[in-house]
Amino acid sequence: MNDMTPPEMQATDLFSKFDPLIETRRSLLATGVTDPFSLVMEKVLSPTTAICSGRETILLGTYNYMGMTFDPDVIAAGKQALDDFGSGTTGSRVLNGTYAGHRAVEDALKEFYGMDHAMVFSTGYQANLGIISTIAGKGDYIVLDIDSHASIWDGCKMGDAEVVPFKHNDIEAMEKRLKRIPEGAGKLVVLEGVYSMLGDIAPLKEMIRIAKENGAMVLVDEAHSMGFIGPNGRGVAEDQGVLEDVDFVIGTFSKSVGTVGGFCVSNHPKFEIMRLVCRPYVFTASLPPSVVATAATSIRKLMHAGNKRAHLWENSRTLHGALTQLGFKLGTAEPQSAIIAVIMPDLERGAMMWEALLREGLYVNLARPPATPAGMTLLRCSLCAEHTAEQVGIITGMFERAGKAVGII
Amino acid sequence: MDRATIAARIAEVIEPFNKNGIAITEATSFAGDLEWDSLTVMDFVAAIEDEFDIIISMNQQAEIETYGQLIDAVTTLQG
Numbered sequence: 001m002n003d004m005t006p007p008e009m010q011a012t013d014l015f016s017k018f019d020p021l022i023e024t025r026r027s028l029l030a031t032g033v034t035d036p037f038s039l040v041m042e043k044v045l046s047p048t049t050a051i052c053s054g055r056e057t058i059l060l061g062t063y064n065y066m067g068m069t070f071d072p073d074v075i076a077a078g079k080q081a082l083d084d085f086g087s088g089t090t091g092s093r094v095l096n097g098t099y100a101g102h103r104a105v106e107d108a109l110k111e112f113y114g115m116d117h118a119m120v121f122s123t124g125y126q127a128n129l130g131i132i133s134t135i136a137g138k139g140d141y142i143v144l145d146i147d148s149h150a151s152i153w154d155g156c157k158m159g160d161a162e163v164v165p166f167k168h169n170d171i172e173a174m175e176k177r178l179k180r181i182p183e184g185a186g187k188l189v190v191l192e193g194v195y196s197m198l199g200d201i202a203p204l205k206e207m208i209r210i211a212k213e214n215g216a217m218v219l220v221d222e223a224h225s226m227g228f229i230g231p232n233g234r235g236v237a238e239d240q241g242v243l244e245d246v247d248f249v250i251g252t253f254s255k256s257v258g259t260v261g262g263f264c265v266s267n268h269p270k271f272e273i274m275r276l277v278c279r280p281y282v283f284t285a286s287l288p289p290s291v292v293a294t295a296a297t298s299i300r301k302l303m304h305a306g307n308k309r310a311h312l313w314e315n316s317r318t319l320h321g322a323l324t325q326l327g328f329k330l331g332t333a334e335p336q337s338a339i340i341a342v343i344m345p346d347l348e349r350g351a352m353m354w355e356a357l358l359r360e361g362l363y364v365n366l367a368r369p370p371a372t373p374a375g376m377t378l379l380r381c382s383l384c385a386e387h388t389a390e391q392v393g394i395i396t397g398m399f400e401r402a403g404k405a406v407g408i409i
Numbered sequence: 410m411d412r413a414t415i416a417a418r419i420a421e422v423i424e425p426f427n428k429n430g431i432a433i434t435e436a437t438s439f440a441g442d443l444e445w446d447s448l449t450v451m452d453f454v455a456a457i458e459d460e461f462d463i464i465i466s467m468n469q470q471a472e473i474e475t476y477g478q479l480i481d482a483v484t485t486l487q488g
Contacts, residue, residue, distance in 0.1 A: 141466070146451060162466035167455065180464045374448060 024347075033351045034358065036366040046070055047258075047386045052363060058391055058398075060381045061365035065338045066227045066308055067386030068258030068298045077297040078290040085289035093120075094275060097286030105296040109265055112299050113234055113249060117271040120263045120292070122284050124223055124252030125151040127262030130280035131219065131248060132190065133159035140186035143177050143211075145169065145202070147195050147373045149221065161188070168195070168373065171206050178214040187216035193236030194224035197372050197380070198331030199339030201225075205240040212245055219248040224337060227256030227302045228309045228385070253295045256302060261287050261295055308385040312338055315383040315392050322396040327409040331378065341367075342379040342399075349406060350377035356402035362395060410487055415461075416480045422460050423476075426453045435477030461487060 029035060043051040047067035048059050068074055081101055091097035102120060109118035121127040132155030136142045140161040144152060147168040156163045164181075166173040174189070181187055189211040191202050204220065211218045222235030230238030233256075237243040247268060253261035264274075275281060287295075313335075320335035323342060331341030344350030347368055354366040357379070365380040372378055383392075403409035420433070427433065431443055439445050445453070454465055457479070463486040465473070473479050 141464075156467075162464075162468055164464055164466050165451065167451070173455065176459065177464060180458070180462060375446075 028347065028351055031348060031351075034355045036351055036354050039358075039363070044069075048384050048391060050363070052358070055361060057358070057361050057363050058387075058395060059363050060383070060387075060395060061363050062384065063224070063255035063382060064258060064384050064386075065224075065312060065382065066256040066258070066302060066305060067384045068256065068301070071258070071298065071301065073301065074258065074294045074297045078294040081289040081293035087290070088288045089286045091285060092282055093286045094282050099286075099289050099292070101289050101292040101296065102286060105261075105292040105299070106263075108296045108299040109251075109263055112232075112303055113243075113265045114232075115249070115265040116267045116269075118263055118265045119271070119274055119278075119281065120261055120287065121281055122262070122287055123260060124250070124254060124262035125154075126280040126284065127250050127252070127264050128152050128221060129155045129158060130278040131250060131264050131274070132156060132188070133280075134274065134278045135217075135219075135248075136161035136186065136188045140188065141181045142188045142190060143174060143181075143216065144190040145174075145192065145195075147197065148190060148192065149196065149223075150371070152190055152192075152221065156190075169200070169202055171203060171210065174207060175210045175214070178211065178216060181214075187211075187214065188219060189216045190219045191221070192224075193220055193222040193229065194337040194339065196224045196339060197367060197376075197378060198341045199224075199335075199337045199380075200332045201229075201236050201336045203240075204237050205242050208237070208242045208245050217247040218245065219250060220246045221250040223250070223252045223255055224339065226251050227305065228312050228338065233302055233305065233309060253291070253298075257295050257298045259291050259294045259298065261291060305385075312383060312385040314389075315385070315387050316340065318389070318392050319381065319383060319395065322392075323399060326396070326400050326403060328399070328403065338383045340381045340383070342381065344377040344379060345408065347377045349408060350379060353379060353402055353406045353408055356405050357398055360398035360402055362398045362402075410484075412480060412484050415483050415487065418460060419457065419476075419480060419483065422456050423453070426456075433476055435475065435480070437476045438474050439476075439479075440474070457483065463487065 041050040041052055047064045047069050050057055050059055085099055089097040106118040106120055128151035136159050138160040141164055142156050142161045143164045145168055146165040164177050166177050194201050208218050220237050225235040227233045229236050234243055237246050248264055248266045251263050253259045316335040316338050320340050329343040350366055357364055367378040367380050369375050461483055473482050
């Protein structure tokens with residue numbers, strides 16, 4: 001047989017672009033640390049504890065802020081929906097995939113936020129992807145914080161608008177860019193209530209005022225604030241008294257609500273047209289009936305969760321104070337959310353600290369670039385309203401021992 | 410403002426960012442020759458935007474790889 005392929009036609013391995021990352025990973029694992037990105041939870045005991053590698057572990061790296069995942073009413077609603085509607089819809093929201101439960105969860109969201117319209121997506125990622133790419137089109141401008149979540153960036157990339165980032169939480173930088181946009185162009189300002197890597201909040205009051213003065217529409221992602229920030233748990237915009245100036249609130253069911261799914265709520269009079277033009281809404285299967293049933297039940301319970309909110313804040317303040325006292329470097333000087341980011345000197349010691357904590361029986365998130373700003377390695381702790389005061393004390397002790405063992409404090 | 414004036418002003422803005430003191434020509438590439446990471450690029454773009462009171466969107470940035478292309482882009486954006 002005669003091989004006719006000349007040598008210069010040899011195929012380029014499309015995976016060669018991942019070589020630097022493969023090497024980083026190989027050299028990290030060669031130090032002997034447990035792979036921080038392949039942990040398995042063998043059994044989940046409660047919103048705050050699980051069995052990992054055969055050992056009972058306190059969970060301090062979930063987004064289960066309000067501890068709704070094991071709420072008896074939520075579980076019962078899910079089981080009932082499985083019995084009544086089956087395991088899945090097998091279809092798009094605009095075809096056969098809208099069941100009574102999808103409408104019911106959208107009604108719950110409208111009530112929760114006091115807004116006219118709610119649209120539920122299959123994930124929070126798709127909510128940002130869909131809304132941003134659809135509303136900002138060719139010739140429009142998106143002005144966004146440089147530390148925005150990947151789903152926001154991907155929404156920008158998928159659409160045809162001009163994308164203009166500004167320095168994180170820098171009001172003046174945002175204003176300058178807004179003022180330079182050519183007259184007559186459509187403008188969308190995209191902000192987040194809580195930035196999930198450092199757990200810091202945005203100065204939404206000033207930013208939204210300036211956005212409005214410059215004729216921009218405003219989208220705020222409140223994924224990490226829903227349920228516990230603001231008088232009714234509607235988020236940072238509510239807390240700062242500017243929710244009614246927000247055109248689109250993006251949120252998720254996979255954090256405080258305790259299941260999976262994403263949404264957008266809005267008072268825009270033409271909002272319902274989005275159901276026909278937003279491709280990540282149309283061209284995917286809708287959420288399973290059990291998921292929307294658990295979400296609706298959870299959202300309605302979150303409307304009356306004042307005590308849980310107060311306890312979550314107490315947990316956040318206690319842990320933030322204790323870690324500061326121990327000498328850890330944190331992402332914010334004051335606790336601003338349920339996220340406390342502990343800044344690690346580098347990836348290697350971050351992974352060592354992560355593993356030392358896991359051996360103590362504590363799970364936190366190890367976060368590294370590109371997810372993190374400024375190339376930082378972070379141990380991200382997120383508190384839950386179901387963490388007891390005693391658990392927060394135990395967690396502090398674990399951090400102290402692990403930090404000293406690794407030589408970070 | 411003509412191209413030469415713009416080039417002179419960009420040369421001033423770029424100086425504090427050129428930490429390795431690379432000799433810059435019109436063909437110098439930002440990612441390749443200057444080895445800037447994304448954060449440095451962001452700060453530099455912001456400095457250029459403020460200097461000329463313009464917007465260089467990310468879409469436009471994607472087309473600018475060399476120093477010469479930047480001068481051209483700013484010249485065009487200045488109108």
